[in-house]
Amino acid sequence: MGQTVAAWLWGQHARFIVWLPVLLAAGIALYFALPWEPGGTWAFGMGMLVVASVTGRLLWGARLPVRMGCGVVGACAAGLLVAWGQAHRMPPFPDLPRRAVHLSGRVTGVDGQTLRDGTRVSRVGLADVRFLDGINIGMRPLRRQIMLRLRPDDPAVPVAGDTLSARALLAPPAFPAMPGGYDAQRRAWFGGLAGYGRALERVTSAHPRGPSGMAAWLRTLRQGLAQRIRTALPGPRGTIAATVLTGEDGVIDAETREAFADAGLAHLLAVAGLHLAIVMGLVMAVVRMGLALSEHAALFWPCRQIAGVAALLAGGGYVVLTGAHLPAQRSLIMAGLAVVALLAGRRPLSIRALAVAAAVLMVLAPEEVAELPLQMSMAAVMALVAGFDALRPVLSAWGHDVMWMRRVGARMARPLLASVLAGSACLPVGMAHFGTVQPWFVLANLLAVPLMSVWIMPWGLVSLLLMPLGAEKLALAPMGWGIGVVAWLAHLVAGLPVARVSVPAMGGGGLVLFFAGLCWLCLWAGRVRLLGALPVVLAVLSPWVGRMPVVLVAPDARMVGVVAGGQVLTGPGTHPDPFVLREWQRVTGLRAGLLPVEGRQGRVACRNGICRVAGQGGDIVLLLAARMPDAALCLGARVVVNLHGQAGCPGVGRVGRFDLWREGAYALYFRGGDGLEMRTDRATRGARPWVMRPGGAGMPDLPLAQAE
Template identity: 45%
Template structure:
């Protein structure tokens, strides 16, 4: 052959379809990739995140050699095969993924060791790093303080070095102590380690505590003594003053919601209000994030532009649009500071900063590249956030919105036309509705994966509530904030309260609809990853091939029903155990300390709870329950009079023995889960199979990682400082 191919006598004279496919397919893929053009940089955070997630997959702590070799190999590929587009792009993808792996690995190694916490009540002192207000109990506001540089002052801990990690301590509701951040407190408290996952594969709070620098939690016994006063931050004082004024003018849940929206104070929200907003799918309205920041900035920009346009000399001589955008961004930054600088709001502010710079430079305000830069910056600084639900939901929502508005931009521009204020306000309302629907659909699978609850009426609730919040509640709130220094904020606050009352009635009404909350089985981790990758392909890829992203999304939505569900569950302290039966989840509890664990089980399996005695045959301390894998013998309570050995007949007919007491010699030859098992390996899940029971422990699931305590370990002691010579 002449031209592109050389003649080889060993090759056939005619190209076969297979040979043609091997030649054409790489060229076709290369063409499709090159057509992406400036969209390709948007994939950088995707590969970085995949590399960071890969760090958490091994069962043993990985070494640095393998990822370093991959990183260097990717550099070699990029440098030597620069003229080959596919090889170059593959090398870049591998390079970014290995960088994400190394980044989170270095971050994990930099964390201080988990310290030993006394198992009994201890006297301690520490500096207040943060004060968190939590929900009221019996009409009393609760407080939770985060202490740093904690020193133990009792027992063998005297003389130990201050903790390098923080402690989160819950105060009593009626504690009279008054203090500010920076104060030095002294108290007697009962400390607890970060709890183990409720089941293998469940939420790993120990991993979260490892990267957050937390050592554990505690509860105050008695009263708190203030050893030294703290500073009085102007911002904290302003926030408290605003919240107090709102609660004075609106002394009910309207004031509590107003204080949440304008000052970030959530302590006064009642349980009923939280439940109504959560069940109706409006919980995001109570969490200050990107939606609220966008509403604030949008209102300020629009109002300022209208005011400047109303003054002809200003409109003709000044750059009104640029001034309005800058003032709007400053207002958004002040709003984020005023509401507590929560992480979702800070992320949204970073995105708004890129949008402001783009608008001033005459570029598109919302773009995938700006979102990619923000996401890459956040992950480079804290790569472990890829597993955080708020990070996943916020960026999934923003990415879906940018992609959706790329498609809907022409229709919205035609709707707005050359109309006046009313047509512009109508277009703004339609955009709010579309924003709510698109963001809700994009974050729905993430919510299902983490919480296992589906609110089928959330679209209807958001169609009505979000426009009310954007066109009524938040504008009135902003006006109230501006008029508070002048003492003229009472009227706009009451206007804001009227809008909040409508949203509250709407949330309560939707929460009362049939099947307002439908539990669904929890999505496995690989299903969530598959959904996020499919969403990225659907939103980032250009061309009709982007629709291929729907396939992994649909498969991810079906994943909860494609994995095996455990037949028996045992709590990390063996205080609760459950068997999956036709009626639901039969639970046997030795005490009420594991109610949160049982709640996690019912949420993950989407099953109601039934009493163990109602579905099994109980005789004394033992209950027998028939399952698909055979009879399960259970002893849910550890009697104080010692361990009762089960009758031989019980052991003979059973195929699995689960007990809160030690069971080493109780039923010889029978698989068992007892107190020693969970003490060593954490929570257990048992799966019935054709060849018997498969027992999976939390330790077997998570492996030997930094944040997984060793068997029987409570951490490392804080040794006293060496004496100076």
């Protein structure tokens, strides 16, 4: 039996290398899941473990247990070490002023933002920020950036490299809206952000006298191109064109974004692999056709290889122009490997190329393993490459069949299979990050993606070529026609029945289980790979197996939510925080509602600013108005949630305002029988570098002492 298993595993040894990024990701995910922060001694031990694994692999690699054990342990330890090093090289969060403050800083980038009311404002990234008031005079510049939103009526047009001065109100990155929810502080920690702010007055901007560097020049170029595109093509079509041609983010209005998301077309609004593939494909086709016009070049030059190199250069320029976002970087690395394979006479697209690209990205930015873009792109590309590898014999046989119907069917099946494979692989990832499912995504992509490939992007590239001549409108007009058709299609599909189905968000454990099954399906060889479908199915069903929270309390003590009657009922007041409510709805998959002012709704009953949530072992009492608990209120209470103070009932659990300040958001769960479980944000995330101190306090950035 042992020899049979060993022979079976040796048959897979040629594919062991493709598991390297999977094991790296496992180590990185383990680091982020730890409830405590490892120290330097622990990191040194992980480094020694990596060295020992490499040594064992080199010395005793002929032995299968050593070969596999060293590979698994070494890769996982390397992932842990890379994530630890990335986290500890980042500067600490500064302690931002809690009042309006005058500040100045260097503009690193400018993009647009469309508010929910349709108002468009500018958002500026500021580096080397100094505060100019009171005790902050003489302070060192911040080592992190501030993202500042300007006033809608501000006429200033800052560009990268400018020195900007403003009076602003600042805020640190927000705490999670519930334990285990989206961690904006972790995103800001690795993104180099100190916090966010909004200008209270019009800002002043001064242009630098000297050169400001290549990065600033690129940002200024991108900003100017986006402005010219929107001028030539006003309205939503212009904002979409600016997004796909320059990578401008945040300018598309919420209604359009929601329609594209509900139709499964949100990937068209983010520069990623699809757009890069279209650009490189067009350039490669044009260059190769141009070389074929010359008899000498067609006979004696390696036209295919020349076209591939030209396409890679064009793709690199497009990625740089659009801001070099992570999905585009991943696609560019894969494109580079494909061109190298083309030059070497090998198959351009393969699982090995994807594995190399994924490993490089994880080493450069390990924090992206926990974020949506990398997860979505890796799932989609892995499913596409593995799926077409498995179906290649059938598609090839049909493509060369004598029957014309099979040849046509083979050609039509390719875009359909691409939509099904990529969409199905991304669907569980969307469940985890958005709590939604779009059943009509195949229909929308079958029509929109070809239109983007053969009409919208070609005209967009032509418009970039015509800009030096000032004639970009000649190409932007037909590009806008195509964008209009795609937008109409998105709204049409989004209006279909059950176009957007809200589901409980998949937890971290379910997401890990899904990727484990997907990797087994795509990376293992033989029919045994079909066993990977089991963990995928279990992961998709996992949101309905876990327990639903009963009471949710926001970290700022301004909002409480009760899960009752198939809704998330919020209070006090009739205007809940939209960001907190959106996160609660994402996790629960339920509609939003308001707590009754008087009366009962489901298990919750409210009267005179007091709500009671019925439970077997006692009620959860919610004090929505400022008052002291009395004997009648404490009768039958199991937990008292006091949004206005710390007072509670004797011998009863309590969640007070100070508890929320210290521990962050709370979530209360009913357990079997009469049990009750309280989870807090701080206990869930643990003591990590990116977890800010209570109240969002950071490291004080005091001014330098006066020299004697």
